[in-house]
Amino acid sequence: MYTFDEIVGHNEIINHLQSAIKTNKISHAYIIDGEKGIGKKLIANTFAKTLQCQKKGISPCDECISCRTFDSLNNPDVIYVEQTKKTGIGVDDIREQINQDINIKPYQHPYKIYIVDNADTMTEQAQNALLKTIEEPPSYVMILLLSNNINKFLITILSRCVVLKLKPIMPDKVMNYVIEKLQISDYRSELITSFAQGIIGKAKELASSTEFFDMRESMIKIVDIIINGDDYQLLEVSQKFEDYKDDIQDFLDLLMTWFRDLLIVKKINDEMYIINRDKYRTLLKQAQVLSYNRISIMIENINKAKNLLKQNANFRLVIEMMILQTKEN
Numbered sequence: 001m002y003t004f005d006e007i008v009g010h011n012e013i014i015n016h017l018q019s020a021i022k023t024n025k026i027s028h029a030y031i032i033d034g035e036k037g038i039g040k041k042l043i044a045n046t047f048a049k050t051l052q053c054q055k056k057g058i059s060p061c062d063e064c065i066s067c068r069t070f071d072s073l074n075n076p077d078v079i080y081v082e083q084t085k086k087t088g089i090g091v092d093d094i095r096e097q098i099n100q101d102i103n104i105k106p107y108q109h110p111y112k113i114y115i116v117d118n119a120d121t122m123t124e125q126a127q128n129a130l131l132k133t134i135e136e137p138p139s140y141v142m143i144l145l146l147s148n149n150i151n152k153f154l155i156t157i158l159s160r161c162v163v164l165k166l167k168p169i170m171p172d173k174v175m176n177y178v179i180e181k182l183q184i185s186d187y188r189s190e191l192i193t194s195f196a197q198g199i200i201g202k203a204k205e206l207a208s209s210t211e212f213f214d215m216r217e218s219m220i221k222i223v224d225i226i227i228n229g230d231d232y233q234l235l236e237v238s239q240k241f242e243d244y245k246d247d248i249q250d251f252l253d254l255l256m257t258w259f260r261d262l263l264i265v266k267k268i269n270d271e272m273y274i275i276n277r278d279k280y281r282t283l284l285k286q287a288q289v290l291s292y293n294r295i296s297i298m299i300e301n302i303n304k305a306k307n308l309l310k311q312n313a314n315f316r317l318v319i320e321m322m323i324l325q326t327k328e329n
Contacts, residue, residue, distance in 0.1 A: 002046040002071070004059045008177050008200050009169030010039060016164065017047050018058040026051070027162040029134045029143045031119070033150040034166030037201020040146040043166070044115050045070075048078050048144065052109045066109060077106040081116040088121030094129045102133055102141055112140050119145035120152035127154045134160045168198020182207045187278045191216075194257055194275045195250075215244065219254050220282060226298075226323055227286055234323050241319045248309055256302050262287050263295050298326045 004014050013032075020026045030047075032040045046060065052075060054064035061067055069075045081097045083089050098114055106112040116122075122130070134143060134157065145161065147153070175193045177200055179185050184192065184207055195212075196203035206212050218240070225237040244251040261274045265287040271280050287295075305322040309315065 002042065002049045002060060003062060004046055004050070007039060007042060007046065009173050009198075010043065010166055013043060013164050013166060017043075017050075021050060021058050026142070028137045028141060029145070029161040031145045031147055031150065031153065031158070031161045031163045032166065033147040033163065035168070035199055036148055037199045037205065038166045038168065039200060040166060041117065043164075044144045044146055048111075048113045048115065048142075051111050051113065051142070052077065075109070077109040077111065078113045078115065081114055083118060083121065088123060089116070089118065089126050090123055091125040091129050094122070094126045098143070099129060099133055102138060105138075106140055110140065111142050112138075113142045113144065115144045115146070117146045118148070120147040120149045122152075124154065127157050131156055131160070169200065171198065174198060174200065174203055178203055178207065187276075188213075190277065191257070191275055195253060197253070215247075215251060216254055216276075218243070219251065219258060220279065223255070223258060223286065226326060227289060231324075235320065238316065238320045238323050242316075245315060248315070249306060252302055252306050252309075256299065258283075259295055259299050259302065262290060263292070263299070266290065266292050266295060294326065301325055 004018065007014060032044055034040055049060040049067060049070045050058065052066045052070060053060045054066050055061040060070075062071075066075065070078065079097065079101070081089070081093060084093055102112070102114075104112075130143075131154070133141075137143070145153075145157075150158070150163065150165070171193055174196050175189060178189045178192050178196075182204065188207075192203050192206045195206060222237055222240055225233050229237060241248070241251070257275050261276050261279075261283050264270065264273050265280075265283045269284075271277060274280060274283065276283065301322045305318050308318045
């Protein structure tokens with residue numbers, strides 16, 4: 001279920017962990033940081049499984065009792081710290097699930113491993129409660145902190161952990177995975193690969209989602225109004241973005257791929273380089289009424305909107321500005 005050979009990309013991180021195992025220079029605390037779906041859990045689980053494997057190699061054997069119990073989630077010496085409140089991991093979660101348990105020695109394995117998902121949601125109190133444990137852990141303890149945003153950690157936590165930063169993998173590797181593993185070989189493979197942005201978990205999610213392609217159809221209709229609508233219609237269409245407020249970064253990424261395609265159609269009109277290849281006729285029709293400059297401005301405005309929304313700017317105001325500024329130009 002979990003082997004290093006099955007992980008797509010992240011070779012530098014895998015080599016680091018396998019080298020640590022081989023030389024017996026394993027840290028007691030790691031932060032594995034990266035975007036959602038990038039493979040943090042997969043790497044943490046594979047590392048933990050390898051450390052507990054009875055064959056003591058640099059990759060799990062998948063045959064011993066330890067590997068089998070790990071895959072069935074019955075390994076008593078691998079503890080998944082659970083978040084009990086929606087707001088994040090609180091001090092009680094750390095005290096009850098780690099601090100009060102840590103002095104109990106492993107039942108059957110060389111290590112007692114705590115895996116903390118969404119560790120960047122720990123409150124300051126929770127991080128301070130964990131700090132002493134990280135500073136003076138029993139020799140058998142390892143803590144794996146999985147994070148979407150490393151900036152949320154206290155400096156004192158960061159300085160006591162080995163930080164492993166997962167980066168998006170190359171598009172050709174994502175494409176191969178989509179075609180070979182997910183069995184998608186038509187135009188959707190290119191769209192999924194582009195939209196996944198180097199994140200395998202995102203590619204898997206998109207491949208099984210009908211909502212993604214429904215979202216694209218809605219986006220195309222919105223672009224038609226942006227191109228041809230009057231001021232009233234533009235304000236009205238800005239309200240349609242509210243339907244995708246929870247997934248606005250994804251929606252804007254989709255919008256970005258569309259305007260990128262419009263730019264290609266306008267500049268070189270070569271279908272081979274288009275992501276939304278199945279919508280070529282629609283792209284051609286829209287490109288005919290748009291100037292190169294206006295398409296470029298829209299791409300710039302989408303980027304601005306993405307950054308502003310990441311900074312928690314007013315949603316409706318950002319979207320209205322993005323659309324109206326495009327019309328004015």
